[in-house]
Amino acid sequence: MHPLSRLFSHARNYRRDVRIATLYSVLNKFFDVLPEVLIGVAVDVVVNQKASFLARVGIVDPKDQLMLLALITVVVWIGESLFQYLYDVRWRDLAQNLQHDLRMEAYRHVQKLDMAYFERNRSGNLLAVLNEDINQMERFLNGGANDLIQVFVGSLMVGGVFFALTHELAFLALVPVPLILYGAFWFQRRLAPRYGAVREAAGALAARLNNNIQGIATVKAYAAEDYEAAHIEQGSDAYRARNGEAIRLSAAITPVIRMAILAGFTVTLLYGGFMALNGDIGVGSYSVLVYLTQRLLWPLTRLADLTDLYQRSMSSIERVMNLLQTPVNIRYDGRALPKETVRGELVFEGVGFIYEGMSRPALERIDLHIGAGRSVAFVGSTGGGKSTLIKLLLRFYEPQQGRVMLDGVALGDVNLQDLRRAIGYVAQDTFLADASVADNIAYGLPGADRAAVIAAAKAAEAHDFIMTLPQGYDTPVGERGLRLSGGQRQRLALARAILKDPPILVLDEATSAVDNETEAAIQRSLDRLVIGRTTLIVAHRLSTVRHADAIHVLEHGRIVESGTHDTLLARDGIYASLWRLQTGDRRQADASSPR
Numbered sequence: 001m002h003p004l005s006r007l008f009s010h011a012r013n014y015r016r017d018v019r020i021a022t023l024y025s026v027l028n029k030f031f032d033v034l035p036e037v038l039i040g041v042a043v044d045v046v047v048n049q050k051a052s053f054l055a056r057v058g059i060v061d062p063k064d065q066l067m068l069l070a071l072i073t074v075v076v077w078i079g080e081s082l083f084q085y086l087y088d089v090r091w092r093d094l095a096q097n098l099q100h101d102l103r104m105e106a107y108r109h110v111q112k113l114d115m116a117y118f119e120r121n122r123s124g125n126l127l128a129v130l131n132e133d134i135n136q137m138e139r140f141l142n143g144g145a146n147d148l149i150q151v152f153v154g155s156l157m158v159g160g161v162f163f164a165l166t167h168e169l170a171f172l173a174l175v176p177v178p179l180i181l182y183g184a185f186w187f188q189r190r191l192a193p194r195y196g197a198v199r200e201a202a203g204a205l206a207a208r209l210n211n212n213i214q215g216i217a218t219v220k221a222y223a224a225e226d227y228e229a230a231h232i233e234q235g236s237d238a239y240r241a242r243n244g245e246a247i248r249l250s251a252a253i254t255p256v257i258r259m260a261i262l263a264g265f266t267v268t269l270l271y272g273g274f275m276a277l278n279g280d281i282g283v284g285s286y287s288v289l290v291y292l293t294q295r296l297l298w299p300l301t302r303l304a305d306l307t308d309l310y311q312r313s314m315s316s317i318e319r320v321m322n323l324l325q326t327p328v329n330i331r332y333d334g335r336a337l338p339k340e341t342v343r344g345e346l347v348f349e350g351v352g353f354i355y356e357g358m359s360r361p362a363l364e365r366i367d368l369h370i371g372a373g374r375s376v377a378f379v380g381s382t383g384g385g386k387s388t389l390i391k392l393l394l395r396f397y398e399p400q401q402g403r404v405m406l407d408g409v410a411l412g413d414v415n416l417q418d419l420r421r422a423i424g425y426v427a428q429d430t431f432l433a434d435a436s437v438a439d440n441i442a443y444g445l446p447g448a449d450r451a452a453v454i455a456a457a458k459a460a461e462a463h464d465f466i467m468t469l470p471q472g473y474d475t476p477v478g479e480r481g482l483r484l485s486g487g488q489r490q491r492l493a494l495a496r497a498i499l500k501d502p503p504i505l506v507l508d509e510a511t512s513a514v515d516n517e518t519e520a521a522i523q524r525s526l527d528r529l530v531i532g533r534t535t536l537i538v539a540h541r542l543s544t545v546r547h548a549d550a551i552h553v554l555e556h557g558r559i560v561e562s563g564t565h566d567t568l569l570a571r572d573g574i575y576a577s578l579w580r581l582q583t584g585d586r587r588q589a590d591a592s593s594p595r
Helices: 003-010 012-051 062-112 115-120 123-165 167-174 176-214 216-221 225-250 253-277 283-324 386-393 416-421 437-441 450-459 463-467 486-500 516-529 565-571 574-583
Strands: 346-353 363-370 375-379 401-406 423-427 504-508 534-538 550-555 558-563
Touching (some): 003 012, 012 062, 012 123, 062 123, 062 283, 123 283, 176 225, 176 253, 176 283, 253 283, 346 386, 363 386, 386 504, 416 423, 437 450, 437 486, 450 463, 450 516, 486 516, 550 565, 550 574, 558 565, 558 574, 565 574
Parallel strands (some): 375 534, 504 534
Antiparallel strands (some): 550 558
């Protein structure tokens, strides 16, 4: 399906607006053509006076004829101006509304896509689609759509006047028009793949820029500015090269069209002049034909710009439509799960999962039961599958084998948003919105009052440092929270989980990237937070999980050891080796002292 058809098939709510805007464009063009006809009539009045066309329809006095023409001219100019204003407002409003709705729809759709999609696609390319591609569509609707309609309507109207005056000359003068249109579409078809390549190059460049800006601290720390600048230069060169290929083709459109226009205008000027000299047509009719030929043909020179704008927009619309039609592989609807009804019993039955493009499973035949209100820790070497378990619980991915159950119900049968509202998630890499401290603590709970926010901050031992900030709880944290230290960001994340008061708590390396003092403060908060709720802890620091009800050691996607801290030390297996490695010369007896 053509990109424009895909767009308006998708945006059915705007069909009435398109029809009204099109009507205004047509009426504006109707009044726009009339002044040239009036000029011809005026010439006829001056030359023929009482034998003019208007005299034959009942207005004999030449002065009355001119007064009538003046009055009609005023009406025509008012009509043209009015409908220009109306179509301009309609098309621009349509462009703004459609780009807003399309951007929001595309963004909401992106939010529903599974995590595998984001692993396959670069974020900068997505930003290019959501921003620049949608803006390109807006630019086309702002002016290009009206121009295309008016070129088509103007050709029909002028052609009608030509044939009304003289069939023979009309045919000769209008011969270039189909050639011009054919040539424009010939160029358009060859521009399509080139502008597709331009948009892809723009997306790749945006991805590189986005990646480098996000990692600017690392770039500076490794003095890699020149290295990264060279990478950006490569991407920019590729974008420039793709644009150059399109420009060289699109630049040829105008000269070709001008040559065709020259032929049509010359035919009208000469042949029509000869007909007027021979008395086959009147001087006024000849004037109309000359002016209308210019009115018809010269605007066609803009087909070059229109074709360029049109094809850029079609490539952008194609990318946006492709994004919207990307299938959502995670089911969102399902059985309602009110948070207050969740007990928190979790069961993993024969769960297996392998990431796309990987040869070895991330998880293999995982069978696990976690009782409601119990705390369970997952430890082991990097790549063992610990975080994958958490991702399956949050349904960032669906298990390819087996199933995960919550309170006896498969997660795939539960409303996804209800499931996630029942889980508090504190990750190693804390995400903070570019908002105030209070807004970040209340993230996901916009109705939370200030007293509850402060109470959560105190429970996370974050209140004291918040009060030292310039505006306290109203202090902006900056993009991704960069105005705060890592430990401060982590305490806000913990306060966010405390305020949410979830029946299930997930801690994914929540204290691994903070200093000892912050770790101790967070650990005190966690010790209070885990009471009475099902808690899953992923950790490398074994000291943070020693009091868990059960500890599971994962290696190569399998649970290889399970038990309490003391039991695993007594077994003297992988866990005991990790413990000795982290605690140095401490004896196991010291490590297993009573709580």
